[in-house]
Structure formats: C-alpha cells, structure tokens
Amino acid sequence: MSASVLHPSLRTGTIAGLGLAVLFVLSLAVGVSPLPLGRVLSDPEALQLLLVSRLPRTLAAILSGAGLAIAGLIMQTLARNRFVEPATAGTAQSAELGILLVTLLFPAAALPVKTLVAGGAALLGTSIFLATAHRLPPAQPFLVPLFGIVYGGVIGAAATYAAWQADLLQFLAVWTNGDFSGVLRGRYELLWISALMVAIAWFVADRLTIMALGREASIGLGIDYARMMQIGLVLVSVITALAVAVVGMIPFVGLAVPNIVSRLMGDNVRGTLGWVAAGGAGLVLACDIVGRLIRYPYEIPVGTVMGVVGGAIFLWLLFRRGAHA
Amino acid sequence: MIRIENVSFKHRTTPILTDVSLTIPKGGVVALIGPNGAGKSSLLSLVARLQPLQAGAIDIDGLPVDTTPGRELARVVAILRQDTTVASRLKVRELVGFGRFPHGRGRLIEADHAIIDAAIAQFDLADLADRFIETLSGGQRQRALVAMAFAQGTDYLLLDEPLNNLDMYYARELMRSLRSVADGKGKTVVIVLHDINQASAHADRIVAMKGGRVVADGTPAEILTPETLEAVFGFRMRVETIADKPFVLHQL
Secondary structure (H helix, E strand, O other), X not given: OHHHHHHHHHHHHHHHHHHHHHHHHHHHXXXXXXXXXXXXXXXXXXXXXXXXXXXXXXXXXXXXXXHHHHHHHHHHHHHOOOOOOOOOOOHHHHHHHHHHHHHHHXXXXXXXXXXXXXXXXXXXXXXXXXXXXXXXXXXXXOHHHHHHHHHHXXXXXXXXXXXXXXXXXHHHHHHHOOOOOOOOOOOOHHHHHHHHHHHHHHHOHHHHHHHOOOHHHHHHOOOOHHHHHHHHHHHHHHHHHHHHHHOOOOOOHHHHHHHHHHHHHOOOHHHHHHHHHHHHHXXXXXXXXHHHHOEOOEOOOHHHHHHHHHHHHHHHHHHHHHHHO | OEEEEEEEEEEOOEEEEEEEEEEEOOOEEEEEEOOOOOOHHHHHHHHOOOOOOOEEEEEEOOEEOOXXXXXXXXXXXXXXXXXXXXXXXXXXXXXXXXXXXXXXXXXXXXXXXXXXXXXXXXXXOHHHXXXXXXXXXXXXXXXHHHHHHHHOOOOEEEEEOOOOOOOHXXXXXXXXXXXXXXXXHOOEEEEEOOOHHHHHHHOOEEEEEEOOEEEEEEOHHHHOOHHHHHHHHOOOOEEEEEOOEEEEEOOO
C-alpha cells in the first residue's frame, strides 16, 4: 500500500524538504536583533540568541504546526467529516476552559499540571462533540461543522464569561491566540510530546484509514473500533491541549492542511501522514515569519496571521469542492 | 459451519428477529430471500458481529461471534454490507489491499499482493486499479467492494445484496465467481438476494425469511413453488422450469 503512494512523489518530497529547510533557516535569521548566521560559531552572543530564543521558537512552530495538522486529520477521520478541526469544534475551547479553571482554582500549579487538566477537559469536550456528531444525518455533511462551530462557540463563551468575572481576560487571550514571541528555551519543551503523538498516529495509520471507512467496515476488518476511537480522542486532545497551554491555539492548520493533502494525494493515511505533518509545520512556520516581518520590528501573533491565511484557504476549499463535499 | 441458535433481536421495542435457528454447513452458496423488513440484513450483521447479540448464540467454526477477538474473526468471516459508502479518497488497489489488513495488520507481503492482484483481475478492475473510488460509477464501486471482501480471503463470505448497481453482465459474473469459490475452494457464501432467479440458478440452498422468522428452507426446487412463494411474498406468481431449474415469472 505505501510503496505505490510514495514513489511518484519522491521528487516532490525533496522539494518539500528543501522548502521546510529554507523556512527553518529563515526563521532562525529573522528577528528584532539581527542574527548573522555565518558568525554564530565565533560570536558567543549570537550563539546564545540562537539557542535561547530563535531555535526554540522555530522548533515550537514546527512541533505545534505538525501536531495540529495531524490532530485535524485524526479528528476528520473520527467524525467522518472533512470540515471539522480541533480549533472550531470544541476541543480547543474545552482545553481553554479547562486551563482557565485550573488557573483560577490553583494559580500556583505548574505548566505540565495545567496542560494535563486542559487535556482532560479537551477529551471530555471532544467526546461530547463526536457523540453528537455521529447522530447527525450523514447525508448533510455541513451539519457537523455547523454544530461544531456553535458547540465550540458556547464553550468559548463560557470561558470568556468566567475569565471576565475573574479579571483574567488577558490570560485567556494568551491561550486562544497563538503567539511564538514568548517562546524561550525551557518554556516550550512540553511540545515535544506532540511529536510523540504524531509518532503514535504513524503507528496506527492503517487503522485510521480503515476507520474513515466507517464503523462496520472497521469491525469487519477486525479493528477494535471503540478502542481506536479512544486512542484518536486522546491524540487529538493531548496535541490541542499542548498547543493551547504552551503557545496558544492556532486556527485553520488542522483544517487546511489535511484537506489540501487529501485533494492532492488521497486519504491513505500511511502515505499522507508525513505530508500532513510537514505541511502543518511549514504553514505555521511561514505564518510566524510573515508575522515577524509585516510590521517589523513589531510582531503580529501567528494566530492572527493564520486566521487570515487559513480563512482564505478554507474559502478556496469550500468553493472548489462545492456542495458534493 | 455457521450455527445460529435461538437468536432474537429487537430494535428498541420492535422485534426484528424472533427465535431464529439455522445451521449452515461449510461449503456452498446459501441465498437468503424474503420481503423487505424480513430481517435478512439484521441476521447477516449479527453473524458478522456488527451488532451485539441480544438473545441466542451464533458461532462460526466453533468461534462464538460475541466473545472471539475481532481480529481472529476477521480472518474467518468477511461481510459486505448493502449500504457501504466510501467517503475516503482511496484508489481501487488501496481499498482492495485493505481487505488483507486482518492478516498482516497493514504490512503486505508478496502473497498478499498476489491475492490483491487476483481479486482485481477477477472483478475486471485492472484498468481502474489506480483510479480514486469516488471517480467510479456505482457498479464499478460495488465491484471494488466485492473484490475487497474477496481479498480478505476468509472461508465465510457474507454478502448483503451485492448485485445492487450491477448490470446483468457483472451480476452474472459475480454469481459465477461465488459459485466457483464455493466449488473450487470450499468456501461458504451466504448472500441476500432480491433476484430470486439468481438464487435459483446459482445457489445450493434457499432460506426464506418473513417477519423476523425463517419460514422456508430447502433446495431451489423445493422453495421456488407458487405456494411457498405466495406464503413468503404475499402474491401468486408463475414458476416455469427451464434447464431443470425453476424460474419465477414474478413480473407477470
């Protein structure tokens, strides 16, 4: 199965890898204080800047971008609907509400603890979303994302109200709008867990492809559908909660990247997973670089840039696919 | 052997199956016939453990379907449901290849590829093998799904109205393929059919269901009589014998 998907795209793979490498170097070079990459080895201050700020920021963008794109792919598989993603269907909002509540009740809790609570809340919120989504008539594919947007909106409103009451609206903005400007060494490493989640997704890739064929096809092929559903839910929730807690939520990555890859290469997850992860990493990294350059030396948060770029991509997908989605 | 013992099944409070017992020995083609809502599809999905058993017992080759691990059963029995929609963008070869999943958990060895190629050839899909499923016609898609079920390589094959969407040529080809795997490889095929004459031409045995019960069970010659058919379907129809097989002229 995998061989037939991979071989015609070897050249495209090289080009994509080069593109990602260029973005990586650009991201290391671009910032308020100039960083001459050629002198990094001889200039200890430049090396310090690279290791403490630029490299962590770049890695954070790659890890969260790849993770969120994979989370979108998994969520679309679980919901059997192409137009849902963690940012719009209640997962991110639940994580935000969870981390807000733990911050209110235990302000001194460490980041890993808060992330864990956010992950638990995301798991609960996403389970409720999927349980409801599976009851909606499959003949009307737009009901699921519509329901998701309303559902996510309600949870988001609850979080906003709670934050407003507690005078924590500024905190909430940190979690709801992704921004890499605060990323430093020692403050992003939790995101490596996202890479672990992506690795698990790779391990169960064939099962994810089969799950997209539906419950009955999955059982017929001997897959423990209920358990795979739980695994998928955990992957989506953990990745989303990590993004929310560490850098803030980034919208549209989970929607745009899996859809574009599906258009170009199909839905055999074993063959597309790497592309989805690389696409998510590249898109987020590119948007972060754009956000650093557009009002130089000031910065625009990556979440805002992605809102514009991702929204445009989403509209394009909607109009291209039309009603037969 | 498939053993169905005293199986009853309810959807909420509506009884779908009432005390069904049936033994299907290994090898041969068994056709399930009956009017809409007779419980044929429900019986098939219970045998294939797609729905949990509520009452009674079913086992296949001694494996109880409710307690045997799904992975083990997937190497014994394959099912094709009647309302299968493939929303994924998979190529025909990929889809058929997933029929081998229960054997290698996604890793295809040489033998798997040979089986996949054979299934693709058997259902005339070679020219379509690299096309996405969504670009195929209903009948082509149906053939791809049947090929996937064949590729699963199980001793038992459950097919729920597989002739849907197929033209006369491919309907006949499919029935002949089923006949040949039953005769040549000793496979057991249980097939829900609405075209009774296909059952007459290709099945060894016909089981007629009505109102959630088995109402008649026997060879085509025994079942396809005006009296039995009227009892099952509720109207009188002419039956003629052509080439030693009964043919039902229900259109008249």
